[in-house]
Amino acid sequence: SAVIxxxxxRDICQRGTSLTIQCQVDSQVTMMFWYRxxxxxxxxxxxxxxxxxxxxxxxxxVIDKFPISRPNLTFSTLTVSxxxxxxxxxxxxxxxxxxxxxGYTFGSGTRLTVV
Amino acid sequence: xxxxxxxxxxxxxEGDSSVINCTYTDSSSTYLYWYKQEPGAxxxxxxxxxxxxxxxxxxxxxxxxxxxxxxxxxxIADTQTGDSAIYFCAERAGGxxxxxxxTGTKLQVIP
Numbered sequence: 001s002a003v004i005x006x007x008x009x010r011d012i013c014q015r016g017t018s019l020t021i022q023c024q025v026d027s028q029v030t031m032m033f034w035y036r037x038x039x040x041x042x043x044x045x046x047x048x049x050x051x052x053x054x055x056x057x058x059x060x061x062v063i064d065k066f067p068i069s070r071p072n073l074t075f076s077t078l079t080v081s082x083x084x085x086x087x088x089x090x091x092x093x094x095x096x097x098x099x100x101x102x103g104y105t106f107g108s109g110t111r112l113t114v115v
Numbered sequence: 116x117x118x119x120x121x122x123x124x125x126x127x128x129e130g131d132s133s134v135i136n137c138t139y140t141d142s143s144s145t146y147l148y149w150y151k152q153e154p155g156a157x158x159x160x161x162x163x164x165x166x167x168x169x170x171x172x173x174x175x176x177x178x179x180x181x182x183x184x185x186x187x188x189x190x191i192a193d194t195q196t197g198d199s200a201i202y203f204c205a206e207r208a209g210g211x212x213x214x215x216x217x218t219g220t221k222l223q224v225i226p
Contacts, residue, residue, distance in 0.1 A: 006157070042119075042203065043158075043216040092157055103148045103205065104214060106157035 001097045002027050006107030013083055013114050020079045021110045023093035028073035030096075033104065034066070037090040046091075049076045083114045119206055119217035126223045133191040135220045137204035140185060144206040147180060148214070149189045152201045161189070161202075191222075199224045 003026040013019050035043040047055040055068040069077045080087050090111050094104040118140045127133045145166050150158040164171045164178045171178045177190040204217040
């Protein structure tokens with residue numbers, strides 16, 4: 001299965017600023033997925049990023065708040081814009097395993113604290 | 116829509132068996148998964164089961180699926196302290212790539 005490098009692993013940010021999270025995959029993948037895991041909660045899909053097209057956002061998430069780039073088949077970024085303390089979460093990128101039945105492979109996550 | 120629920124917490128003694136339960140609502144689920152999340156880490160796929168199976172065993176892990184009741188369980192035999200983590204069940208509905216995750220069960224293993 002793919003190996004994903006995600007950075008930064010953690011950050012503490014001031015409210016009103018923005019943070020860009022990067023994910024690098026060691027193989028070419030069609031789709032990359034971005035998830036949010038709020039404290040003590042499950043994973044919520046933010047958006048699906050396809051190379052060469054705009055990301056598809058889930059209900060409750062908008063491009064202005066979470067702009068995504070997907071410049072090639074091995075890389076994607078998620079920006080958390082104009083942050084507030086409510087954005088404090090773990091953000092995870094993932095790709096589908098090349099064995100379709102085997103689910104997703106995840107990056108190690110970015111733990112974001114907004115103060 | 117899909118809904119996947121788990122109990123929040125489970126505590127077991129080292130060497131005992133752990134059973135983590137999960138219920139889901141989408142009858143069109145094709146694959147069901149168990150993921151493990153250790154502190155400060157991403158999610159690691161532990162095992163999966165096709166919806167046309169009712170049991171799968173992989174070393175210390177046994178997955179049981181009751182399609183009628185939409186109930187999935189993960190049994191960990193001879194639980195070790197290294198098994199302490201949060202365990203998520205997840206389902207993938209047929210025809211879609213979206214995977215819905217449960218609320219997670221925190222397993223605490225007492226030495």
